[in-house]
Amino acid sequence: MSVPTAPVEPVRMSQPQFSELPRLARRHPLVFAGGGLLAVLIILAFAAPLYVGDPLNIDPFSRLQPPSSENWLGTDNLGRDVFARMAVGARISLMVGLISAASAVVLGLLVGVMAGYNRSFDNIVMRLMDGLMSIPSMLLAIALVSLTGSGVGILIFAIMITQIPSTARQVRSVVLSVRQRAYVEAAVCGGARLPKVLWRHILPSTxxxxxxxxxxxxxxxxxTEAGLSFLGVGLPSEIPSWGNMISSSRLYLAVAPWSVLAPGICLAMTILAVNLFGDGLRDLFDPRAKRAR
Structure with a gap:
């Protein structure tokens, strides 16, 4: 006699709960506000060639023209479209910021982990990091650019070098704290290899x-990129960037304020978006910091 069995329901894959987004936005508004604004800026910047003209086109008969239907943000002292240069300059500034920050984080992570886990390596490398941190980052970047020449790659390298020490020291402090915990010591006593200990127990904490x-x-x-370009030691003047735009138009502020205000406002909005996103991430990962404010 066969026993009746209940019909087996097909396994349903869990779908993303988009209805949770409003609740998450209320709990972490800085992450959504900063991340959303930063995402919009990145999309508009890298899609600039699709909706703007040539940022290098010079028209001497259209110098210092106010905003109009043809030139949404007017023209600069050489007759170039300010909106086109601002959109293309956003791509340059964001690319320099993202690549240099990512490179500095990766190299700082490697240096910090090795320094925090190997005392002999720590004594040598961290003294070098202390020496780099004692030099103002802007002056060090100016010296590197002056010695090697200007260019996007050189500028990214110069900014990256100035950012590695701070990341390495912070990662080192985390590693020194985590390596003393019981589960790390248990893994080492259990015969776990060093790469496995670093990958499974040390790196997740950073x-x-x-x-x-x-x-x-x-x-x-x-x-830093905007400051170096403004001082004339960053990107070449023919490359449209926000620092170059402000530098070349500062003498015409009284006649054509739009040529300076447009890149200045974009620079301020980008920094605001990145800082909001960073503050939101800090509150997300460390709720105690949010309660302390």
């Missing part, structure tokens, strides 16, 4: 720090 640090370094890199 992820929250690195995510917040990446946002801070990105904002600092964008400001």
């Amino acid at each position: 992820v929250p720090l690195l995510m917040v640090q990446s946002a801070n370094l990105c904002a600092s890199a964008i400001l």
Whole structure:
């Protein structure tokens, strides 16, 4: 006699709960506000060739023209479209900020982990990091650019070098704290190899720090690039960037304020978006910091 069995229901894959997004946005507004604004800026910047004209086109008969239907943000002292240059400059500034911050985080992570886990390596490398941190980052970047020449790659390398020490020291402090915990000592006593201990027990503890640090370094890199270009030691003047735009138009502020205000406002909005996103990540990973404010 066969026993009746209940029909087996097909296994349903869990679908993303988009209805949870409003609740998450209320709980972490800074992450959504900063991340949303930053995403919009990145999309508009990298899609700039699709909706703007040539940012290098010079028209001497259209110098210092106010905003119009043909030139949405007017023209600069050489007759170039300010909106086109601002959109293309956003791509340059964001690329410099993202690449230099990501490179600094990766190299700082490697240096910090090895310094925190190997005392002999710590004594040598961290003294070098202390020496780099004693030099102002702007002056060090100016010296590197002056010695090697200007260019996007050189500028990214110069900014990255100035950002590695702070990341390495913060990662080292986390590693020194985590390596003393019981589960790490148990893994070492159990015969776990060093790469496995680092990958499974040490590196996960540095992820929250690195995510917040990446946002801070990105904002600092964008400001450093704009400052170096403004001083004339960053990107070449023919490359449209926000720092170059402000530098070349500062003498015409009284006649054509739009040529300076447009890149300045975009720079401020980008830094605000990155800082909001970084503050939101800090509150997300460390609720105690949010309660303390």
